[in-house]
Amino acid sequence: MSTPEIEIRRSSRRRTTAKAYADRGRIVVEVPSHLPEDVAEETAAKLVARLRSRETHLRDDEDLAARAREVADRYLDHLVDGGISPFTIRWVGNQRQRWGSCTPSTRTIRISQRVRTMPDYVLDYVLVHELSHLAERTHGERFRLLESAYPHAERAKGYLEGYTAGAGWEPADG
Numbered sequence: 766m767s768t769p770e771i772e773i774r775r776s777s778r779r780r781t782t783a784k785a786y787a788d789r790g791r792i793v794v795e796v797p798s799h800l801p802e803d804v805a806e807e808t809a810a811k812l813v814a815r816l817r818s819r820e821t822h823l824r825d826d827e828d829l830a831a832r833a834r835e836v837a838d839r840y841l842d843h844l845v846d847g848g849i850s851p852f853t854i855r856w857v858g859n860q861r862q863r864w865g866s867c868t869p870s871t872r873t874i875r876i877s878q879r880v881r882t883m884p885d886y887v888l889d890y891v892l893v894h895e896l897s898h899l900a901e902r903t904h905g906e907r908f909r910l911l912e913s914a915y916p917h918a919e920r921a922k923g924y925l926e927g928y929t930a931g932a933g934w935e936p937a938d939g
């Protein structure tokens with residue numbers, strides 16, 4: 766992975782904590798506006814290191830597949846006759862305004878690279894959603910039952926809605 770550009774933004778809305786996130790290939794670090802410059806740079810370096818270690822932690826398709834199997838085992842297998850497997854899963858870069866997609870006929874799941882740097886509970890929610898489509902194509906009652914087996918679904922949806930609004934996207938559903 767190449768070294769991303771880092772931008773430090775001073776925000777008057779931030780009071781005590783700093784925040785780092787990926788934005789169009791750069792890493793943006795928001796720091797409280799009153800923070801001295803050397804402290805801001807040190808804080809930014811720490812947050813960027815943490816963000817990047819999370820990225821490399823879930824770097825390749827194999828890691829993603831392992832995580833998806835874990836999520837299927839923990840939340841969904843007991844709700845589906847014979848379990849949720851088999852499936853194949855990979856990261857993709859071209860999911861416009863979608864977090865993931867599922868093709869039940871080939872049991873293939875694709876997850877947007879954008880999700881890779883999001884918190885684990887958000888990735889797990891996206892996995893639960895797409896894995897649930899292996900058992901149920903529509904977003905009907907059975908689907909909602911499967912998805913609700915994941916305890917952090919509402920929080921994760923809130924995170925994704927916030928991201929969608931922040932990026933100025935129209936909401937889309939995979």
Ligand SMILES: [Zn+2]
Pocket residue numbers: 894898904938939
């Ligand atoms: Zn869906």
